[in-house]
Amino acid sequence: MPQVSTAANIMDRAARAIVSADLTKSQKLAIREYFEWCCAYCGKKVRRGDFDHLDGRLENGPRNRVLSCQKCNQQEKRERPWREFLAEKCESDTVLTSRTKRIEDWVARWPVREALSSPEIEQTLQSIEQIRQAYKVACRKLREAVKAEKAKRSCE
Numbered sequence: 001m002p003q004v005s006t007a008a009n010i011m012d013r014a015a016r017a018i019v020s021a022d023l024t025k026s027q028k029l030a031i032r033e034y035f036e037w038c039c040a041y042c043g044k045k046v047r048r049g050d051f052d053h054l055d056g057r058l059e060n061g062p063r064n065r066v067l068s069c070q071k072c073n074q075q076e077k078r079e080r081p082w083r084e085f086l087a088e089k090c091e092s093d094t095v096l097t098s099r100t101k102r103i104e105d106w107v108a109r110w111p112v113r114e115a116l117s118s119p120e121i122e123q124t125l126q127s128i129e130q131i132r133q134a135y136k137v138a139c140r141k142l143r144e145a146v147k148a149e150k151a152k153r154s155c156e
Contacts, residue, residue, distance in 0.1 A: 044069045061113050
């Protein structure tokens with residue numbers, strides 16, 4: 001069963017895909033080949049890999065995406081800044097410098113895409129973010145209510 005944060009991220013990605021098109025097949029292949037089918041963070045070989053957003057608040061294009069193993073993308077990095085996460089994953093300063101440069105060089109290859117923006121788009125995105133946060137709060141309350149009910153029943 002998906003985690004609450006995973007479900008919230010799916011909602012966010014769905015909304016972001018409306019504003020900024022997702023990667024094309026050729027862009028996905030370019031990312032895989034550039035990173036030599038290895039996770040940009042831990043260096044592990046991947047069969048397919050995830051396409052992690054360096055910054056989850058930015059666009060979906062290749063400039064903001066790197067190849068990642070599922071563990072790094074889905075379980076460990078989450079919404080953390082990529083540089084902070086990368087520093088934790090690298091066993092030495094030499095590896096950190098090399099992986100940072102590789103990511104920065106990848107980003108530099110791609111032009112900055114001007115984001116679609118208008119007051120209505122921004123307002124709607126803010127509404128979606130409020131819904132995501134309300135969903136997380138409601139799930140937290142649901143967990144607490146279920147826990148309390150289970151404790152109550154175990155005392156009977």
